[in-house]
Amino acid sequence: MSTIKVSIVSSSEEIYSGEGTMVFATGSLGEIGIAPGHTPLLTGLAPGPVRVQNGDDEKTFFCSGGFIEIQPDLVTFLSDRAERAESMDEAEAIKAQELAEKNMHDKESELDYTKAAAQLAEAAARIKTIQKLRKNK
């Protein structure tokens, strides 16, 4: 049976590296199944479970958002370590600029809201992964 090289990395560690006959993940436009020989594809990775099948063996990993790169013989998951949102980037940027200008304003409340929202999304995705894991048992 042909296999595809799978690597899942997050910014703080390598999560998985190995072979798989079939890989399932949640892309930014929905669930995708990746078989060996898949056409080159670049897509976003939504927070959620990533399943790697190798013959009868199946492993499930949790990934927070990031990117998926697919080549015919390899698939790479670039997962972010932490929850993020565009608006959070913005708030952080403002913070850095303000520090440079030496006048810090209190942006805490806004920041907290987006952070909480992102954390909620990730928590939900985590629960989904756990549920999926339980079902398989």
Added chain:
Amino acid sequence: MANTKEVRKQIASIKSTQKITSAMEMVAASKIKKTQNEMQLGRPYSEKIKEVISHIANSSSEYSHPFYEHRETKKACFLVVSSDKGLCGGLNINLFKQVISKSAELKAQGIESNFALIGLKAASFFKSVGGDVVANVQKLGDKPDPDALIGLTKTVLDLHRNGEVDQVYLCGNGFVNTMTQQPKVEQLIPLPAEETDELTATHWDYIYEPEAQELLEGLMTRYIESLIYHAVIENSACEQAAKMLAMKNATENAGDLIKELELLYNNVRQAAITQELSEIVGGAAAV
């Protein structure tokens, strides 16, 4: 001639300094391991993302990202990674010297520069030297958080996007080994062209879901972020190594000083005894 009491006081104070420096040396030595470990852990991600980026560079992509674009340079931004704490020898100042000389070199070509600074030391240095500081992040601690760098990265990338900055340089210390740290100034944007591999031979492109521009924008930003994060981690390993070395030297120097002072102390004491004896003998002779 100094009196014994004074010398003894001096010895005691140097001894306590020596205790502090040797403790700091040990702390730095244990932290080196941790930071090196962190460097190791972050490596797979930077390698993989680099791989993906080079694939993209080699594909005949429908969208060419501005980070690859070489445009006429009027302004450059230096992203300077420094430590928060001092007592690490010439680590920071060597880097700053290199940054300043590069900036002067660019100025000779008519290119102005501004600075985005990571770490307290860079902030205080560029405050005293004077320079256009666009962003500043400090007090990252021993375990730098990637999230803490997002804002600074975004500020710099936005400047590039708006055309206010045409080149970005990443400046930080490179970890060679515990004894050697190499300050380096590397061009970040425009991205240096990748060496081509076998993938270029055929004409191909990705399928992009959703849009090429949106995806590449995100991926490139992530790539730059990972490079900066890596530079910060590497610099913190350098900081600990340099600190260990500096503290080791300080401990040794304190030891030398103590030896010299002890010799002086003995001399002074002996002189006092001799004087006393000769006084007694003189006194006895007079009687």
